[in-house]
Amino acid sequence: MSYVDGFVAAVPTANKAKYIRHASDAAAVFKEYGALKIVECWGDDVPDGEITSFPMAVKCRPDETVIFSWLVWPSREVRDQAMPRLxxxxxLKPDVNPMPFDGKxxxxxxxxxxVDE
Known part of the structure; x- marks a missing residue:
């Protein structure tokens, strides 16, 4: 059965183009190591919550946008073998492909x- 890595982050809205370039460049590398699919989503309707929410989880600031992404692997074994090499x-080093957001x-x-319907 396939395995999924999921990600949520807050990206400065002004860095949207940089983020897309960063994600596209990284996606090509992940695919070389066996990822089947990489999906990157830019927040469009991501409301603040009262108790919890995506924006709260990543401490999203007014000048930032929440991103949501996932990578599909054939199996956890393939992912676990790929990660150290990735x-x-x-x-993927910061000096070559810097993250345009606060990785912390x-x-x-x-x-x-x-379930995969």
């Missing part, structure tokens, strides 16, 4: 797919 790939507020996790 972290060492020079194309990035939320991420790996998920086993349980």
């Amino acid at each position: 972290m060492e790939d020079p194309r 507020r990035l939320i991420y996790g790996g998920f086993e797919v349980v």
Whole structure:
């Protein structure tokens, strides 16, 4: 069964083009290491919550937009084998492909797919 890595972050709205370029460049590298699909979404209707929400989770500021993305892998095993190599790939190093957002507020996790309709 496939495996999914999910991400939520706050990106300065002024950095939208930089973010898209960063994500596109990184997506090509992830695919080389076995990712089947990379989806990057720019927040369009992401309301603030009263108890919790995407904006609250990433401490989104008024001049930022929430992004939501995920990578689909064939399996957790493929993902686990790829990750150490991805972290060492020079194309993903900050001096080559800098993150156009505060990585300290990035939320991420790996998920086993349980329903895929």
